[in-house]
Amino acid sequence: MTPQRKVRSSLAAVALGGLVLAGPGGAVGASSHREAPLISQDPVADLTDLYAFVSPDRPDSLTFVMNAIPFEDPAGGPNFFRFGDDVLYKFNLDTNGDSNRDFEYQFRFTTKVANPNTFLYNTNQVTSINDPDLNVKQVYSVTEVDFRGGGYPKTRTLGQNLPVTPANVGARSTPDYEANLGSAGVRDIGNGIKTFAGPRDDPFFADLGAIFDPLGNATHTALQWPMIGEDVLITGAGPIGCIAAAIAQHAGAKHVVVTDLSDYRLELAKAAGADLCVNSSTTRLKDVQKSLRMVEGFDVGLEMSGAPQAVAEMLENMNHGGRVAMLGLPHGPYAIDWGRVITHMITIKGIYGREMFETWYLMNSMLHSSDVFRERVKSVITHKFAAEDWEEAFATARAGKCGKVILDWS
Numbered sequence: 526m527t528p529q530r531k532v533r534s535s536l537a538a539v540a541l542g543g544l545v546l547a548g549p550g551g552a553v554g555a556s557s558h559r560e561a562p563l564i565s566q567d568p569v570a571d572l573t574d575l576y577a578f579v580s581p582d583r584p585d586s587l588t589f590v591m592n593a594i595p596f597e598d599p600a601g602g603p604n605f606f607r608f609g610d611d612v613l614y615k616f617n618l619d620t621n622g623d624s625n626r627d628f629e630y631q632f633r634f635t636t637k638v639a640n641p642n643t644f645l646y647n648t649n650q651v652t653s654i655n656d657p658d659l660n661v662k663q664v665y666s667v668t669e670v671d672f673r674g675g676g677y678p679k680t681r682t683l684g685q686n687l688p689v690t691p692a693n694v695g696a697r698s699t700p701d702y703e704a705n706l707g708s709a710g711v712r713d714i715g716n717g718i719k720t721f722a723g724p725r726d727d728p729f730f731a732d733l734g735a736i737f738d739p740l741g742n743a744t745h746t747a748l749q750w751p752m753i754g755e756d757v758l759i760t761g762a763g764p765i766g767c768i769a770a771a772i773a774q775h776a777g778a779k780h781v782v783v784t785d786l787s788d789y790r791l792e793l794a795k796a797a798g799a800d801l802c803v804n805s806s807t808t809r810l811k812d813v814q815k816s817l818r819m820v821e822g823f824d825v826g827l828e829m830s831g832a833p834q835a836v837a838e839m840l841e842n843m844n845h846g847g848r849v850a851m852l853g854l855p856h857g858p859y860a861i862d863w864g865r866v867i868t869h870m871i872t873i874k875g876i877y878g879r880e881m882f883e884t885w886y887l888m889n890s891m892l893h894s895s896d897v898f899r900e901r902v903k904s905v906i907t908h909k910f911a912a913e914d915w916e917e918a919f920a921t922a923r924a925g926k927c928g929k930v931i932l933d934w935s
Contacts, residue, residue: 569609684714690723761830833859
C-alpha cells in the first residue's frame, strides 16, 4: 500500500476507505518531507505522502493511504519501526470542493510490550496478529470529526483497540506473512469503512537479516579500535572479513588491505570496499606497504582467517603500538613471535561473538546512515537457494567459490 521504492521503504500509516468517505473530489495535501529541519528530528511524526483514489475493485468507495516515518531503512532488527504513541496522525477531507475541511480522521496509537525484560521484537515464531510470542504490539483508534454545519465539531469513535500489523521479520519468525499477518490487519469498523495500519512493502530485507550474525561478528571485531586515518589490514576474505572491510571504510580508515588465498573471495572484498586485495600465496605484505607508500606498518589488524601463517605475517607488518583484534579460530595451537609483540608494543585482543547490546546498536546505526555501506554488506551474499535445494547450497559453500550462501525457507 506504499509506493515502490528502490532501496528504502516507509512505514505505511493508514489505509481508510469506504462509502462513508465517498463524495466529490476535493484538494488533498501532504505534509512535510525529510528536508524540513524540524520534522527530520521527529521521524515518527513525519507524514510524507497522502493518496486518495477510487479502487477498481471497489468503484463505490474512496481509499486513502497515508505514509509516515519516511526513508527509514527496514533492516532495523531486532527493533522495528512503529508509530509514535505521542503523535496524533490525521488527515482532512473536503467533500464539496470549497477548500475547507468537512471531516477529519484521527489515528492514535498505543504500544504494548509483553515482556519488558527483553529487547526482542518476537520471542518465537509469530503466526497470528495476536500471537503471544509477538512481544511488541501496537493498537490504535480511529476517530471521525465532522466539521459540517458550523458550530462545534461532532466527534465519534469509529474503532478502538485495532491491531497494527507486525513487521515482516522474515520467513522463520513470521512465516506466510501475508496470509497470517498482512491481511489480518485489515479491519471492518462498520458503516462500510475498513482500516489498516502497519508496515508494508516488505519492510525487513530478509537478505540483510540473514547475515546479521556475520555482520555482528565483523562489527564487534572491527570497531574494537579507532580507525579514522589508520592503515588497516584484514587477513581472511570470508563473509566476515569482507564485511569488516566495509566497516573499516565506513569508519574512515586511510587504507584497507585484505589478504586471502582465494582470488574469488578477494574480488568480493574489493566489492565490499577494500582498497587493495592481496593473494598471500604470491605477494608479500612488505611489498604491499611499499606500493602504498607506507613506511611504518599497519596501525590496525583484523584477523579473520585462523591461519597461523596469516597471523605471523600480520605481526611482522604491524606498526609500533599497533592493535590487533583476532576473531579467526585456528585448527590447533600455533606459535607467535612474542618478542616482536613485546618490542613493538602490539596489543592483541581476542574477539568472540557479539557484545550485547552495543553491537546491535552499532550495526543499526551503520546500516541506517549509509546507502553505500548497506549495499557493500549486501554484496557479500552471492548465492540463494530454495530450502529444498539445501544439498546444492551446502556443496556450493564447501566449494569455496562463494560469499554468503542463503537458504530461502519461504
